[in-house]
Amino acid sequence: MTTAPVIAPQGGAPGAPLRPRRPQRGSARQWLRRSGKTGFFAALPFLAPALAAYVVFVVGPMVESVRLSFFEWSGFQGAPQEFVGIKNYVRIFTQDPVFWAAFSNTIIWVVLSLVIPVGLGLTMAMVLNRPLFGRNTFRSIFYIPGVIAPIAIANMWRWMYNPNYGIGASLAETFNAPWLAEIQWLGDKNIALYAIFAAFVWQIAGTNMVLFLAGLQSVSVEHVEAAKLDGANAWQVFRNVTLPALRPTTVIVVVLTIINSIKVFDLIVGMTGGGPAQSTQVLALWSYSQSFGNHNYGMGNAIATVLLIITLVIVVPYMVWTARSEKES
Amino acid sequence: MRSRLKVVAMATGTVLLAGLAGCSASGGSDGTTEITWWKLTETADSANAAITQIVADFEEAHPDITVNVEERSVDGHKDALRTAIGTAGAPDVFFSWAGYGLGGEFVDAGASLELEEYYDEYGWKDRFSEANLVPITQYGGYNGVPYTQRGEALFYRKDSFAEAGIDTVPTTYEELVAANDKLVAAGITPIQFGGTVNWHLMRLLDNLLETECGADTFDALVAKEASWADEECVTDTFVEFQKWTDEYVNEGFVSINNDESSSLLYSGDAAMALEGDWFNQVLRDNDQDEDNYGIMQFPTGTDRLYGFVEANYISSNSEHADEAAVFLDYLTSEDAQPTFIKAFGSQSVNVDVPAPADQSALDASWTPIFTESKGLFMNNDQNLSLSETTEYWRIQNLVATNELDPKKAGAEFQKFIDQQ
Numbered sequence: 004m005t006t007a008p009v010i011a012p013q014g015g016a017p018g019a020p021l022r023p024r025r026p027q028r029g030s031a032r033q034w035l036r037r038s039g040k041t042g043f044f045a046a047l048p049f050l051a052p053a054l055a056a057y058v059v060f061v062v063g064p065m066v067e068s069v070r071l072s073f074f075e076w077s078g079f080q081g082a083p084q085e086f087v088g089i090k091n092y093v094r095i096f097t098q099d100p101v102f103w104a105a106f107s108n109t110i111i112w113v114v115l116s117l118v119i120p121v122g123l124g125l126t127m128a129m130v131l132n133r134p135l136f137g138r139n140t141f142r143s144i145f146y147i148p149g150v151i152a153p154i155a156i157a158n159m160w161r162w163m164y165n166p167n168y169g170i171g172a173s174l175a176e177t178f179n180a181p182w183l184a185e186i187q188w189l190g191d192k193n194i195a196l197y198a199i200f201a202a203f204v205w206q207i208a209g210t211n212m213v214l215f216l217a218g219l220q221s222v223s224v225e226h227v228e229a230a231k232l233d234g235a236n237a238w239q240v241f242r243n244v245t246l247p248a249l250r251p252t253t254v255i256v257v258v259l260t261i262i263n264s265i266k267v268f269d270l271i272v273g274m275t276g277g278g279p280a281q282s283t284q285v286l287a288l289w290s291y292s293q294s295f296g297n298h299n300y301g302m303g304n305a306i307a308t309v310l311l312i313i314t315l316v317i318v319v320p321y322m323v324w325t326a327r328s329e330k331e332s
Numbered sequence: 333m334r335s336r337l338k339v340v341a342m343a344t345g346t347v348l349l350a351g352l353a354g355c356s357a358s359g360g361s362d363g364t365t366e367i368t369w370w371k372l373t374e375t376a377d378s379a380n381a382a383i384t385q386i387v388a389d390f391e392e393a394h395p396d397i398t399v400n401v402e403e404r405s406v407d408g409h410k411d412a413l414r415t416a417i418g419t420a421g422a423p424d425v426f427f428s429w430a431g432y433g434l435g436g437e438f439v440d441a442g443a444s445l446e447l448e449e450y451y452d453e454y455g456w457k458d459r460f461s462e463a464n465l466v467p468i469t470q471y472g473g474y475n476g477v478p479y480t481q482r483g484e485a486l487f488y489r490k491d492s493f494a495e496a497g498i499d500t501v502p503t504t505y506e507e508l509v510a511a512n513d514k515l516v517a518a519g520i521t522p523i524q525f526g527g528t529v530n531w532h533l534m535r536l537l538d539n540l541l542e543t544e545c546g547a548d549t550f551d552a553l554v555a556k557e558a559s560w561a562d563e564e565c566v567t568d569t570f571v572e573f574q575k576w577t578d579e580y581v582n583e584g585f586v587s588i589n590n591d592e593s594s595s596l597l598y599s600g601d602a603a604m605a606l607e608g609d610w611f612n613q614v615l616r617d618n619d620q621d622e623d624n625y626g627i628m629q630f631p632t633g634t635d636r637l638y639g640f641v642e643a644n645y646i647s648s649n650s651e652h653a654d655e656a657a658v659f660l661d662y663l664t665s666e667d668a669q670p671t672f673i674k675a676f677g678s679q680s681v682n683v684d685v686p687a688p689a690d691q692s693a694l695d696a697s698w699t700p701i702f703t704e705s706k707g708l709f710m711n712n713d714q715n716l717s718l719s720e721t722t723e724y725w726r727i728q729n730l731v732a733t734n735e736l737d738p739k740k741a742g743a744e745f746q747k748f749i750d751q752q
Contacts, residue, residue: 078414079437080417098751100726164587166588167584167595187586187587189528190527192735275587278528279586295414297719299719
């Protein structure tokens with residue numbers, strides 16, 4: 004038989020029952036316990052590598068980008084960086100003939116992204132959450148565009164929109180509707196941005212659907228049945244039971260949509276390059292064009308900084324508001 | 333646990349050492365000097381074979397030098413150069429278009445070695461024509477060695493011209509416009525362009541600018557010694573340009589690229605293309621009957637050749653500049669150029685290398701265009717800075733899509749130039 008080791012309690016006689024050690028007043032451990040930080044500091048050694056990688060590969064380039072926005076630099080390693088203060092910002096806001104078009108296109112893109120692919124994803128999730136024949140097949144079909152490389156999607160849709168050999172030309176011939184062949188999907192500045200957006204919806208709606216499907220699994224079946232028993236119709240069940248339960252998923256989808264839409268790049272590059280005449284230009288691509296195309300790193304990074312501020316202005320208040328709403332509920 | 337950590341540390345160290353050993357091997361283990369040459373990826377097998385042959389022949393003739401060729405796409409090449417130039421990772425020799433906005437950027441950045449001593453040593457001042465040397469010497473001194481000289485002209489389908497009743501090749505601008513009208517009447521698109529690649533449609537605008545303004549004013553405009561807002565010929569240029577895009581260029585050009593628009597030429601839906609001497613090989617690669625095509629200069633009235641020079645530059649921080657010069661001397665020599673021009677074009681940059689005797693009729697039609705031209709005017713994306721080129725294209729496309737009054741185009745461009 005083993006016996007427990009006898010540990011002399013502090014200040015007590017040997018063999019006296021154990022009492023928990025009380026931290027000394029002013030000790031580090033007491034401070035940690037009072038401030039609730041014991042767990043964090045204990046975890047810090049495990050977080051440190053990821054934190055270091057985040058600082059080096061994310062925070063560092065961000066800070067460097069903001070710093071470069073106050074300089075003029077051609078991007079060549081040996082070329083000097085000339086400090087110009089806010090000159091780059093003055094230029095993009097007052098002299099750049101493309102900036103404001105890119106800015107408004109970016110805002111339009113974000114707003115449309117929050118409405119159409121999010122709404123479509125939720126609708127598809129609601130439909131495919133029911134026991135339907137071929138449900139899994141449909142889920143796969145709708146999700147597949149989300150795993151195709153964006154530049155491949157751009158190439159595919161560019162060919163679909165081709166005025167000579169694309170879908171418009173084929174449909175025009177099939178239905179004897181020549182006006183269909185005359186639509187310049189990517190050549191008409193009034194519709195080109197929305198034509199590209201259609202490709203974006205095709206790409207992203209399935210991913211949103213998958214996220215909402217996952218969220219729908221957490222909706223309590225009992226609550227839904229109870230609501231129905233109380234006489235709620237489908238819309239009332241959706242609004243009062245399903246949507247509130249989907250709130251955490253909705254936050255994720257909305258935040259991801261905002262971030263992905265603000266930095267849209269591949270589809271624009273692949274389908275129009277920002278044309279015709281920069282009418283489909285967006286801030287991310289214009290920043291890239293200034294830096295890597297025109298060797299104007301100062302202006303390119305100024306545009307990137309503006310993009311960063313827009314992202315923070317939209318995302319941070321939304322997340323704060325969401326967190327507060329969750330706390331209140 | 334400790335022994336496991338030791339194993340991991342040893343493995344990591346081994347991998348690092350192996351990686352370092354593979355870096356910057358500018359000195360071969362057998363005592364040879366290795367130089368790196370960065371260039372564009374060749375899409376034609378014949379071009380690849382020619383480069384491989386030339387490098388092999390050079391190395392055989394110079395067993396103490398090996399040439400490591402690295403190829404990239406156009407944008408990949410530009411990106412790689414921008415990040416590597418001026419660093420230890422820069423190549424010894426790199427390809428670039430020789431214009432101010434492209435090769436000139438490297439010269440401005442101090443990345444190109446001035447080569448006058450090699451020009452004297454190897455007699456390059458007499459090897460290359462004046463037209464080829466203009467882009468090399470425009471920065472003062474000698475920056476780069478000519479690699480190719482490209483000419484651009486109008487390719488036309490003989491069957492389309494015959495169908496439209498065009499009996500003689502237009503030699504004046506008015507005759508060209510009249511030919512366009514005949515083609516339209518015959519239901520044939522006069523000329524095709526791919527508008528998503530801005531430089532394609534730009535060729536038309538450049539030629540119209542030369543036509544309306546003449547050589548001196550054209551040069552003054554691109555050198556910013558004349559005002560785009562004040563010269564009346566600039567307005568005339570953009571007015572003519574809009575007329576061409578409204579009436580003579582393929583519908584939907586704005587939303588297709590040059591490869592897609594070229595298919596209209598191959599199918600006979602379009603009669604002409606404004607392309608370069610490399611297009612001869614493109615026609616062959618697309619199974620086109622060469623005998624059905626003719627080439628004529630855009631009748632600007634100035635007798636200057638529309639084209640550009642591509643060059644190879646030696647990095648200013650290359651440790652093997654002498655060896656690089658030996659290679660470039662061989663590349664442009666009478667030994668290598670016959671192999672080169674068979675695959676790359678009809679004209680050698682070396683004035684002493686004639687066109688091949690067994691050239692096709694289409695290839696041979698470039699010879700008088702090159703030899704009889706009086707000077708060269710380059711594509712404006714080589715004449716202008718990168719920012720100016722971006723704006724030039726924006727205004728070009730606004731006029732082409734009727735979004736900007738052509739009478740305001742010159743002033744719009746001058747406003748941008750003044751703000752730089």
